[in-house]
Amino acid sequence: MTADPPDSRVARGRAVYARNLGLPEAEIEARMSDRSGTLFTTEAYAAAGGPAWRTDELTDRDRSIAVIAALVGQHVTDDRLDVYLGLARRNGVSEDGLESLMVLLASYLGQPSTSLGAAAVRRTRQQTPGGGGGDRA
Structure with a gap:
């Protein structure tokens, strides 16, 4: 490019x-x-x-999963993570997929940050499509 x-x-x-x-x-x-x-x-x-x-090499689903992994790895589990959990859901990642992602990340990042990420998945489960309503992308 x-x-x-x-x-x-x-x-x-x-x-x-x-x-x-x-x-x-x-x-x-x-x-x-x-x-x-x-x-x-x-x-x-x-x-x-x-x-x-904007590259065609990654989908918005791929990007949302990558950003979720990066945020959880940095212990960011507030409304900034909520935004990307919502984006992942809008782009076809299921609840089971998000829970599985946290389990996978636990193997590489450890329990402390991923348990907070798993809690965020559960906390945002009932929110409307469109994400967690945070102010960061």
């Missing part, structure tokens, strides 16, 4: 975050900036607007 102008990456990244969080693009900017600041939000958009979220 060729390099993109920064503004194009930011615009694509904003669209990715809006889609992942289930929010209109017009709303996502204020929500993210309020939570993390404008500079951090712009950088996050630039990263999300790059090839990782």
Whole structure:
């Protein structure tokens, strides 16, 4: 892939975050900036607007599983994880699949973070499609 102008990456990244969080693009900017600041939000958009979220080599299902594994591995089990659990569900990962993912991750990451991840799977099970309603993608 060729390099993109920064503004194009930011615009694509904003669209990715809006889609992942289930929010209109017009709303996502204020929500993210309020939570993390404008500079951090712009950088996050630039990263999300790059090839990782648009290559055909990975599906959104694949990406959501990868992000879940990365977050759980870093002990991030709050609303940021909830977003990706919701995204995984919307992209066809079943409840049994999410529980199995936590068991698999336990073999590589250990029990502490994965038990919190498993609790998040159970906690978010009843939430509406669209994810956990957090403000990070």
